[in-house]
Amino acid sequence: MSRSWSVPPRAAGVAVLLLVLVAAWPGLAACQDSPSEPIPIRIATGSPTAVYHAFGQSLAAVLNRELPGVRASVVVTAASAENMRLLGTGDAELGFTQADVLPTDREEQPRVLAVARVYDDLLHLVTRADGPVRSVADLRGRRVSVGAPGSGTEVTATRLLEVARLGGTAVRRERLGLDGSVAALRVGRIDAFFFSGGLPVRGVEELASDSATRIVDLGEWTEPLRRSYREVYVSRDIPRSVYLVEPVTTVANPNYLVVRADLPAPLVREVTRLLMERRAELAAAHPAAGRMSPRSAIATAPLPLHPGAADWYRSNKP
DSSP: OOOOOOTTHHHHHHHHHHHHHHOOTTHHHHSSSSSSEEEEEEEEEOOOTTTTHHHHHHHHHHHHHHHEEEEEEEEESSSSSHHHHHHHSSOOOOEEEGGSOOOOGGGOTTTTEEEEEEEEEEEEEEEEETHHHHHHHGTTTEEOOOTTTTOHHHHHHHHHHHHHOOOOTTSSSEOOOOHHHHHHHTTTTTSEEEEEEESSSSHHHHHHHSSEEEEOOOOGGHHHHHHOOTTTTTEEEEEEHSSOOEEEEEEEEEEEEEEETTOOOOHHHHHHHHHHHHHHHHHHHHHHHGGGHHHTTOOOSOOOOOOHHHHHHHHTOO
């Protein structure tokens, strides 16, 4: 019978505990009469040209290499909101999400816990350099992609438009992912698009490298968002060196790696250990991963840390 997370929780916990023991002491693996079937770790990410996907692919490679008996894989999604849904329904074990997508009521959080705060997502408002959009106010009446359904981008962009009094039909909204937004802007089907991600966002980087591109300054909207929604929002700069366009200040919010609450603590402890100890390798896949540290990783409010993650951080205080 194939082993999966549909087995009883107690049996799954024993199986994963044995898995971690084998990973920690490789000599035990040679003593097994027959190897266990791999235990799936599905990592819910995002668009193939966005940070979540690059980070997730690198993390999956680390887990597959260093945790014998685990089969980690990456799931392409619309990003944050869909990732939270997949973890909640048991269709993924790990995932990435923006802080502003998380439920604030702890009674709504029992199925998902935090592994780490990994980096900040910066909201990009991208348009053509020769186009008419130079501020948020210029979006009125124009065709704008606010992100794919189920994405953190859609959550943050919709909130920004509301505080800017551009809600309802004031903007002609499209709901496209990053790749679709870039393609639509190239051919003039939309006038601008929002995307929230860690620096650099590859899709934006590719667009800016071959097309005259403007990123609109959003710094003035951080405080209105904090007042109307959550205090997770902060201002962050996008320097000229990132996309070789005019530098701007924008709205950012923390980004977390989250895990199903029912995963056994020993496994989550090992995932946390590898996440922290292999930061250089993860950063080679995307620079955003290199910004992690044990000190910053534990700041996951409003979501509590998984007991396995908390145990690793307690044992490895900076």
